[in-house]
Amino acid sequence: MKDRISVLMDGELDDRSAAQAIDALADGSQAEGEAREAWRTYHLISDALGKSRMLSAGFSARVAAALAAEPTVLAPRRLTVPREPRRWLALAAGVAAVSLVGWLGFAPQQAGVPPVAQAPKATLAPAVAKEANAAVVPLPSGTNDYLLAHQAFSPRMSFQGMAPYALTVSGRAQEPRR
Amino acid sequence: MTARAFGAALAIATTVAHAQSPDPLTWLRKMHEATQRLSYSGTFVYQIHQNDGRTETSRITRYAAGDIEKLEVMNGVPREIVRTRDRVRCYLPDSRVVKVDRRIDRDFPGLLPEQIPALTRHYDISLGETQRIAGLECQSVVLQPKDNLRYGYRLYADVRSGMLMRADTVDSAGHSVETLMFTQFTPGNVTRDMVRPSHEGKNWRIEDAGAAPASLAGWGLAAELPGFHKVIELKRRLGESRAAGQMVFSDGLAAVSVFIEPLEGRRDRAAGLASMGAIHIYTREVANHMITVVGEAPAVSVQRIADAVEFHRPPQ
Numbered sequence: 001m002k003d004r005i006s007v008l009m010d011g012e013l014d015d016r017s018a019a020q021a022i023d024a025l026a027d028g029s030q031a032e033g034e035a036r037e038a039w040r041t042y043h044l045i046s047d048a049l050g051k052s053r054m055l056s057a058g059f060s061a062r063v064a065a066a067l068a069a070e071p072t073v074l075a076p077r078r079l080t081v082p083r084e085p086r087r088w089l090a091l092a093a094g095v096a097a098v099s100l101v102g103w104l105g106f107a108p109q110q111a112g113v114p115p116v117a118q119a120p121k122a123t124l125a126p127a128v129a130k131e132a133n134a135a136v137v138p139l140p141s142g143t144n145d146y147l148l149a150h151q152a153f154s155p156r157m158s159f160q161g162m163a164p165y166a167l168t169v170s171g172r173a174q175e176p177r178r
Numbered sequence: 179m180t181a182r183a184f185g186a187a188l189a190i191a192t193t194v195a196h197a198q199s200p201d202p203l204t205w206l207r208k209m210h211e212a213t214q215r216l217s218y219s220g221t222f223v224y225q226i227h228q229n230d231g232r233t234e235t236s237r238i239t240r241y242a243a244g245d246i247e248k249l250e251v252m253n254g255v256p257r258e259i260v261r262t263r264d265r266v267r268c269y270l271p272d273s274r275v276v277k278v279d280r281r282i283d284r285d286f287p288g289l290l291p292e293q294i295p296a297l298t299r300h301y302d303i304s305l306g307e308t309q310r311i312a313g314l315e316c317q318s319v320v321l322q323p324k325d326n327l328r329y330g331y332r333l334y335a336d337v338r339s340g341m342l343m344r345a346d347t348v349d350s351a352g353h354s355v356e357t358l359m360f361t362q363f364t365p366g367n368v369t370r371d372m373v374r375p376s377h378e379g380k381n382w383r384i385e386d387a388g389a390a391p392a393s394l395a396g397w398g399l400a401a402e403l404p405g406f407h408k409v410i411e412l413k414r415r416l417g418e419s420r421a422a423g424q425m426v427f428s429d430g431l432a433a434v435s436v437f438i439e440p441l442e443g444r445r446d447r448a449a450g451l452a453s454m455g456a457i458h459i460y461t462r463e464v465a466n467h468m469i470t471v472v473g474e475a476p477a478v479s480v481q482r483i484a485d486a487v488e489f490h491r492p493p494q
Contacts, residue, residue: 134477137449139461147278147472164358165259
């Protein structure tokens with residue numbers, strides 16, 4: 001199913017296979033949780049590689065609501081834009097191999113999604129964004145300024161004295177040059 | 179009371195406390211008190227365990243009589259921070275910049291001894307093992323969070339002085355996210371000269387944050403994160419002169435700051451989550467402003483606070 005989802009994302013499945021794959025995504029059963037998980041994972045990879053902008057919270061819910069309110073178009077125009085095919089499945093494997101996966105927030109986006117039995121959880125468990133399904137970005141410029149401003153109010157200081165101030169972004173690029 | 183009598187009283191108090199194997203809250207009070215009372219100099223390491231890991235070595239000197247502390251970061255970009263009663267000055271010799279911040283935190287102290295019992299609302303606090311750190315026998319106190327919205331802590335205090343010698347920040351899986359530990363510690367023998375800045379800072383650019391408590395009209399959270407309450411709200415400058423608002427939320431131990439800046443000039447910033455040790459930074463746009471949420475809390479907490487930030491145009 002995962003490879004079918006990958007091909008589906010690229011719009012390369014024929015109508016019947018695409019319909020089946022979409023049915024699989026829409027199906028709420030335990031067995032089809034895998035399809036949905038794959039769909040999300042590949043999109044996350046796509047987003048991370050393509051540096052898409054973050055969507056606001058509840059975006060998918062709002063889109064779903066908007067779609068539900070839309071009238072059904074009975075004769076949609078066929079998309080015929082030729083595209084360079086990408087294999088998200090292969091890409092996922094490659095990404096996992098270089099353990100970049102740890103950078104991405106792979107947690108399910110909604111509660112109630114059935115867990116994927118055979119998914120390699122250990123590999124996918126992100127070190128950084130365990131439960132936050134956020135795009136992982138580099139530390140913002142001026143991070144040290146934020147830290148300096150924040151640390152002053154951290155109650156940790158009550159126990160640790162100034163020690164938390166020691167933590168800053170290394171690298172000369174982070175400091176303003178004259 | 180003379181210093182000697184005070185010292186003797188403390189010694190007795192310490193002995194008595196130790197003999198009775200005091201409860202964990204008493205140890206937290208001892209740590210808090212030692213941080214304020216002691217003069218000391220020492221070297222400590224700050225270790226981040228995530229990704230490829232990182233270790234920073236710093237030297238810290240505290241002159242208790244003047245309430246002055248100096249911190250010198252030994253590796254990477256040279257950097258020195260001197261904190262006096264009313265100012266924090268950060269010297270960056272490479273770029274010839276001094277960043278100056280007023281200490282508003284003195285009027286809004288992070289944690290008062292009388293607030294320590296309230297920590298049990300969000301943490302199960304117990305005594306842990308003893309360990310020798312920097313040549314000193316230390317007692318550990320374990321703060322286990324009651325939910326996944328905050329980190330746990332293992333704090334190791336010198337049995338004699340109560341001084342915090344090591345602090346581990348622990349995630350929900352029980353892994354240490356970052357460790358702060360003295361490798362060398364000398365109590366006392368600190369003079370005023372030892373905490374003077376090493377740099378004159380003449381002709382350096384001064385970046386004054388000009389922080390002052392202020393009401394950030396219209397800004398707030400749609401919902402507070404359980405246990406995290408607003409501590410203060412202020413206006414300040416960031417970096418060279420960017421105007422920003424700051425709201426600080428805290429559960430008594432962990433804190434999360436929300437920075438609000440006008441979007442112009444900040445469009446280069448990618449929205450999303452960044453992290454460094456226990457610190458997470460989450461960026462998003464709200465009402466034509468760049469929201470940067472910074473805190474020593476799990477990613478999910480920082481993101482939930484960020485997602486709750488909202489702006490309602492205040493009535494004219």
